[in-house]
Amino acid sequence: MKMDSSEKQPAEDNFQGDPTGKQKASGETESSNVQPPPENNTTSQSAGAQEAHTQAEDPSQDKAQAPAASEQVQQQPGGSSDAVEEEEERMGMKKLSEDMYYNYDELYSRPVITADSEIPENLLHLTHSFGYDCGRRANLQLLDERTLAFVAGNQLIFLDVRTKEQRYLRSCSGGGIGTIMAHPSNRYFAVAEKGDQPNIVIYEYPSLRPYRILRGGTGQAYSFVDFNHEGTLLASVGSAPDYMLTLWEWRHEQVMLRCKAFSQDVYRVTFSPDNPGQLTTSGSGHIKFWKMASTFTGLKLQGLLGRFGKTALTDIEGYVELPDGKVVSGSEWGNMLLWDGGLIKVEICRKGGRTCHAGTIQQFALDEGELMTIGSDGAIRGWDFESIDTADCNDDSGLFEIEPMNEMVIGRNVSLSSMVKSCLPDSFIWFAQDSNGGIWKLDLSFSNITQDPECLFSFHAGVIQGMDVSSTSHLMATTTLDRSVRIFDFLAKKELTTSRYKQGGTTLTWAPRLVNPSGGLVVVGFEDGVVRLLELYNPQSLRVVAGRSRYGDAELRLKQAFKPHNAAVTAIAYERNGEILATGSMDCTVFFFTVGDRYDPIGFVTVPGPVQGLEWSPQSHGKNTLLVLCRSGHVVEVQSPDPEAQNHGTTYHISGLPTRNFTFSSIKSHIKREEEIARRQALKEKKQKEREAQLKKAKEEGLEPTEEELQEVEEEEELPPLYTPDPPSPLCCGFYSLPGAFWLSMGGYDSGFLYHCKFSEQQGEDLLQRRDEPFTFLPVQNTDEDPICTITFSSSRQLLLCGMQSGSVRAYPLQPPDFHLTSMQAFWALSVHDNQYGQLRQLRCSFDDQFVLTTGEDGNIFSFSLLPQEDLFKVLQRSKAKVPSPRVGVEMEGVAQDIEDPLAYSIETAKQKLEMDRMRREAEMRKVERRKMLAELQNQFKQLLEKNQGLPEHVRLHRTELELDRRFREETERMTAQRVREARKELAWEEERHRIGLQKLQERFWDSLESDTVTVVAFQSDHRISTYRLLALSQRFHELKQRGRVGGPGTVGQERWRNKAEAGKDSSNITADQEDLGEEAVMAPHVVRPGGSKLAGRQAEKLRKATEKAERARVKIEKRRKEWAELYATKPNENCEDPEDVRAIRLATENMGDFKLKTAKDFTVPEHLRMNAEKKRAQLVHLEEKIHERKTQMNSRIMALRDTKVSLVSRLRSQAQQLQAVQERLAPHFCSPAPTLPSLLPEETPETKLRYTRTTLQRYGALRAQRACTRGQELEGGQTLLEQLEAEIEKQEETPCHTPADRREREVEESGVTELEEEMREVEEIRLLYEEESLLEQMSSSMWQFDAELCLLRHEKLWLDIQMKLADLRHVTLFQELLLLKEFEKRENSLQERLNACVEEEEDLRSKLEECKQALELKRRDISKLQERERAIAATFQASLGENNKFADFLTRVFKKKIKRVKKKEKAGDDEEQEDSDEDSDEESDWDEDEDDSGSESGGPLDDSVCPPNCNSELFENTVQLRERRLDLEELLVEERKTADNLRKECDSLIKKIEFVSNGAVPCSLAPALVLNTVALGGLQERIKELQVEKSEQRDLYRQARQQHVQLIHDRKDMEAKIQSLEARCEQLMLMKFGKLVDLEALQTLSGNRNLEEMRQDSRVREAAYTQEVRQWEMKVTEARHAVTEVTRHHTERLLSMNSLLSQKKEMEDKLNTRQSRMGTQFQGRRHAEEDERQRLYQLVQSQAQEANALRQEINILSRKGGHILPPSQAPLPPLPEAPSRSTRTNPERLNRHFKLGGGHPSTSSQGVE
Secondary structure, eight states, X not given: OOOOTTOOOOGGGGGGTOTTOOOHHHHTTTTTTSXXXXXXXXXXXXXXXXXXXXXXXXXXXXXXXXXXXHHHHOOOGGGTHHHHHHHHHHHTOOOOOTTOOOOHHXXXXXXXXXXXXXXXXXXXXXXXXXXXXXXXXXXXXXXXXXXXXXXXXXXXXXXXXXXXXXXXXXXXXSSOEEEEEEOTXXXXXXXXXXXXXXXXXXXXXXXXXXXXXXXXXXXXXXXXXXXXXXXXOEEEEEOTTTOEEEEEETTTTEEEXXXXXXXXXXXXXXXXXXXXXXXXXXXXXXXXXXXEEEETTEEEEEEEEOBOXXXXXXXXXXXXXXXXXXXXXXXXTSOEEEEETTXXXXXXXXXXXXXXXXXXXXXXXXXXXXXXXXXTTSEEEEEEHHHHHTOOOSSTTOEEEOOOSEEEEOOTTOOEEEEEEOSSTTXXXXXXXXXXXXXXXXXXXXXXXXXXXXXXXXXXXXXXXXXXXXXXXSEEEXXXXXXXXXXXXXXXXXXXXXXXXXXXXXXXXXXXXXXXXXXXXXXXXETTSOEEEEEEEOGGGSOOOTTOOOOSXXXXXXXXXXXXXXXXXXXXXXXXXXXXXXXXXXXXXXXXXXXXXXXXXXXXXXXSSOEXXXXXXXXXXXXXXXXXXXXXXXXXXXXXXXXXXXXXXXXXXXXXXXEEEEEBOOOHHHHHXXXXXXXXXXXXXXXXXXXXXXHHHHHHTTOOOOHHHHTOOOOOOOOOOOOOOSSOOOEEEEEEOSTTEEEEEEOGGGTTEEEEEEOOSOOOSOTTTOOBOOSEEEEOTTOSSSOEEEEEEOTTSOEEEEEETTSEEEEEEOOSSOTTOTTOOOOEEEEXXXXXXOOEEEXXXXXXXXXXXXXXXXXXXXXXXXXXXXXXXXXXXXXXXXXXXXXXXXXXXOOOOOOOOTTOOOHHHHHHHHHHHHHHHHXXXXXXXXXXXXXXXXHHHHHHHHHHHHSOTTTOOOGGGGOSOHHHXXXXXXXXXHHHHHHHHHTHHHHHHHHHXXXXXXXXXITTEEEOOOEEEOSSSSOXXXXXXXXXXXXXXHHHHHXXXXXXXXXXXXXXXXXXXXXXXXXXXXXXXXXXXXXXXXXSOOOOOOOOOOOOTHHHHHXXXXXXXXXXXXXXXHHHHHHHHHHHHTOOOTTOOOHHHHXXXXXXXXXXXXXXXXXXXXXXXXXXXXXXXXXXXXXXXXXXXXXXXXXHHHHHHHHHHHHHHHHHHHHHHHHHXXXXXXXXXXXXXXXXXOOOXXXXXXXXXXXXXXXXXXXXXXXXXXXXXXXXXXXXXXXXXXXXXHHHHHHHHHHHHSOOOOOOOOOOOOOOOGGGOOHHHHHHHHHHHHHHXXXXXXXXXXXXXXXXXXXXXXXXXXXXXXXXXXXXXXHHHHHHHHHHHHHHHHHHHHHHHHHHHHHHHHHXXXXXXXXXXXXXXXXXXXXXXXXXXXXXXXXXXXXXXXXXXXXXXXXXXXXXXXXXXXXOXXXXXXXXXXXXXXXXXXXXXXXXXXXXXXXXXXXXXXXXXOOTTSOOTTSOHHHHHHXXXXXXXXXXXXXXXXXXXXXXXXXXXXXXXXXXXXXXXXXXXXOSOOTTSOOOOHHHHHHXXXXXXXXXXXXXXXXXXXXXXXXXXXXXXXXXXXXXXXXXXXXXXXXXXXXXXXXXXXXXXXXHTSOOOXXXXXXHHHHHHHHHHHHHHHHHHHHHXXXXXXXHHHHHHXXXXXXXXXXXXXXXXXXXXXXXXXXXXXXXXXXXXXXXXXXXXXXXXXXXXXXXXXXXXXXXXXXXXXXXXXXXXXXOSSOOOOOGGGHHHHHHHHHHHHHHIIIIIOOSOHHHHHHHHO
């Protein structure tokens, strides 16, 4: 709302002039809710508001001016607020009065107008907003039950949900509005703005007066604000670049806490409603939990960043704080995340893993124990709060499944982003923001009477792509990518109709009057390249047709649809005569159509880039041309095509159309360089003039200039380089100026200017290489970063309107005709759309230039008036715009065919498709004819070949003779071979790739396999045996084996295993010897191969059994003989000892006492029994080798058995053939049934799977192609390709079943057969029967024998399987032992390293001990030498004294005196040592002083600098010198002794260390040692460091204590002085009260006085009565004051009217005076009378002022607390009804003085009334 106090708005928009008003249509019903403030309050607050506003402009004066503003604003009786204000001033706090308001007229942003221009400020006036920025977060707030508030660019719109009327509040910064938020009480709302250092303005509702302004919260823009539950605090978070989180005490405009929220976008910040002091922020890829914590430095804001852990990172739009401190947030995939302590406790989803919402969860609401989620999928779901609060996951999935309690799905094309609840108590009504352009009213009671969702308002969603206005009426059409076209009546401020389509609209234009005189045709371009002609008409004017209903004020009807482009349509323009329509697109084409009842295509031309705009030349130009503006910076001028020309070609492309091209080349760097050159030239000339003036002045003064002054030359800086942007700057807009010339507005680097360009005469250059420069330019102020995006002229071309990238509108007054824009100087600019993303897309003037309409990328549509207020009121008298009437007969026409398929062919593509189809059909027809001719020739040739074959051989022609020319065949073969070579070259890479792949597969899966699994199956049973699948031993195995052979391990292990085997240990511990001993007998073949027998039947069976029985008896006898022989052989000698006993005795002797290994103290493991990792690894290798060897042996036996079966199967087949031949010669009744021939199964010969031939590969390719043709359907029972191929190969390999030949029927008559022949036939039958029986027996016995061998081998393999499993277990055991040994080796190595370190340490200590001993011995020698020198000096002194020297005692004292000498201290590196030395020196100095004192006491003071009288001076000087030498030696001795003591201590410590370290063992006695744990020792070392720190701290504390001590001393002195002054004052007060000095303690011990207490009680009773009486009088005074106030108000109104009358009177007097000056002196008498009357009135006013002062004094006396009320000196006050008469006398004087004489501040009068 543009609340401009200088503008007088019409009645229905009076809210814009008065922030407390509304539009009259709704003002009647809400007048009780919107009360204007009292005039006295407004008057008293104006100064305070101005002061506060001034303070806001200067933040540096906040603390200095805040108390002053508070004093001026807050007026409280009795003066009790002075102490509070003084206390607040003392505490440094800013206290604002609760009734202070800012002046909105001084705050809101106004248009920017060029200085000294005559452009009015109210050039454009906002009339209505038709859009809604539905993509903005939380852009919907509810202020009361019927008022919604949302942001639209730089406006805050208040929308009445009942009357649909709008009110507007304009931003204060002019940079846009970031976000809004309503106060919990709905008495206030916060508007957080954008711009440079934006503010947060708190408005009061419904008065809409600015209440508080919060400054300095962020740098650029606010993204979200929120009040706490009590409404006392406000939290705000900024956007880029600072992302600052600020907490405000908003009533005092104070920053409470501040901290950076995050380093990325922050979407929301909220207070916890149940936990004061807790906040939560969320945004891009994060959520953060904040807490206001009290620390010793004050209140701090601590943040805890939520960690996602295993959950994928997600942007968090919505969340809710639970009462127990947990937080539930949403995610991008639609599930809920439960946060506890900064971590995700559980992820919540629906049953079956379904997401809670199909998209992002935008908002949460906790309402009456139910948690509601609002999703972008248009669904609202209610969840059980208790279940979610206690949710937990029982498995590792991290999910908790729950189903919603309630659910409401709004619609399919609904995407909810935020909701607000109704203000009414116990209401379930919510208002929701739809991101697809709607505001919904929802009933979330979830009961049987729940109302359906109601869409209250519908808007465009997203960027407004196209907009245009009607040329005949106040109608506007818009389209966006939301697939809708809307028609608005901006005069009636409402939407008329909406049409929706399958694709989104991208551009729109309204047909001119030349095309459609009624103004009812709209042409819309869509994103799929379709152009639709839509007719707009009033359906009420249609004739009634059956089946059609008439409703609405307007209706859109599709007239025609065509698709000229394959990409989005970006521009549509009608030719100036209305005969041609041109459309431009992103596909770099411009299509032309003829205009008529039906639009027919003419053709298209291609342009160098995507089309940005189209403009036809005006009527003033001679040629009819089209200016095509491309986004890439290219401009093309196309001559208008001939509409009558018919295109009969294969394409619509117009090739011969004259065109001119212009490629923009940047000149901005040249302009900047020229400006820099001009600036430098001007600066140079200025300096030259100054230099000449200085030289002239010096010459006048007689001074000669120096050579440097004469030859002074300044070094010029390098000019800015020339720059050409790459890629080129985008072209924003342009328009024609003159024929062949045009203006361009560029974006990017080249913004800031309007470029005047023209087409070059040389048009033959390549477009890509062409570079054209403008011939002139026009700088545009403040557009370097804000280019002009769209330009439009008013119909009179007197006003140029520009739409800027920042969302602002500029208006330039012009003086037409001004093609060179020379008058484009002054401008008027106003921020309208959002300054960050609200770039203006379209800007249009209405057909009568009364309105201006704007659309932006922020989705907002605004309507402005260009008229003064009076004319606008007349225009608004008309209720609505005129909608065109329908065409005649339009109701009878059918529905036009629409293009709904986005993949439909364009006009050009369809034509080319038709042409291609025609050419394809012709080609197919030619192919059919040629194939027919070729088939006929082939038939004729076949007939000739058949005839040739039918001829005799000597006449028959050879095939080569039928060739016409051999070269034909050779050429064909050569071409075929060449094509084969080319194909091989093309497939060489693929062949090599497949070969390498096959090689890798073989190496990985086949070459590493030593033997695959081969299964051998028995003939007559189900027994089968399989080989081991054995891998080849790796290279690592051979290396380990070779290493083991070199090291020789393994023998010990074998010996141990052999011992264990002999001792009869558990069979599960398999050793290598057990395998060697036990397995050879088992694995030996025991197959008895029976020899062939010629007996048959039972005789052979009996013979075989007898033979077996005899053999068993023989074996048993032989075994018994061997056992007796062995028993006798083992019979020992009588004197022989058992070797086992001998060995046991030897072992017992060696290991006596070793009952359990490693328990004896002197036990050491023998070297040959020690085990290490290498030996254990050798055992593993040996075991693996044995396992591999046994498996290989078994595999070889099974493979031999398989080979036997293969040969046996082939032999059986041959025997079956022989049997068949025999049975063919026998009679059928003699033929025995032949046994079933066995066959080899696939698992018995697996190696055949890898054998393939070219035929196999070709068959595989054919099957693959067949499978591809069937599109993946399974063939032959679901077999794969390989299985199907194997089945076919098996069928081919099967031997065909030979059925017996048809026997010839022997019809031999008995009479024809002789006896010999009969006998020969019988003999033949006997022989054949024998052969048949023998063949059958051989076949049966061979199969039985094979089965027996397989059964035996199977038993052996089962036993081997058991042993292999045990070996595997043994292998696992050895491997675990190997791991343990490796770990032990690591420990042993570490222990060995420690041992070595200890040995080295001992050696080092011993060497250091020797060095210390040597140094100590040297020091002892030095000390003895110094002692000898000291004794020598003493002897020299005694010798110098001689005998009987009377000064001997004095000189001796001088010699032995200790003098305090200055020591030369070296600079120590350690501060502690320095301090210790200082302390020592201080102690020594003290000791020396004591000695000196003692010496002086005993012998009196000595002055060694003066020789006593009568003493030899030489002797005295010698004594002093000897003393100095003695002192030097003493110092050296002290130092040497200290050094020796240190060396001695070091030696002792080294000796102790050596004793403790020697032999690697701890001594038995630790009495002289201090044993410490390593941890304790480390703690002591840390304690040393801590003590050092504590020492430095104590030193600092001591220094501070000294300073504090000094300060306390001064304070004590001041307190003593103060006590003395107070004592004197106390004595003075005693004398004044008691007349003498009394003892206060004795006074306090006195008992009470009864009379005194009674008098006090009487006084209290009287005081209470008087207080009650005072209250009654105060009530009377209050009533009288109200009466006086009311009378004062009435008289104020009268005085105001009198004031206006007096001003009119003054004007009339002035006019009369001018007339009287002309007329003469006839009216002089009347003038004197008027002067007398005026003097009388002045006197009356003065007397009334005196009475007012008297009343004011009376009021002050009555209102004074505790004051004495004197009896009135005049009559008592009259009754209440007579009060107005007295006020009537006083008010005129006071107000007259206020308004006329200027006496006092306006607040003075209000204070007096109070």
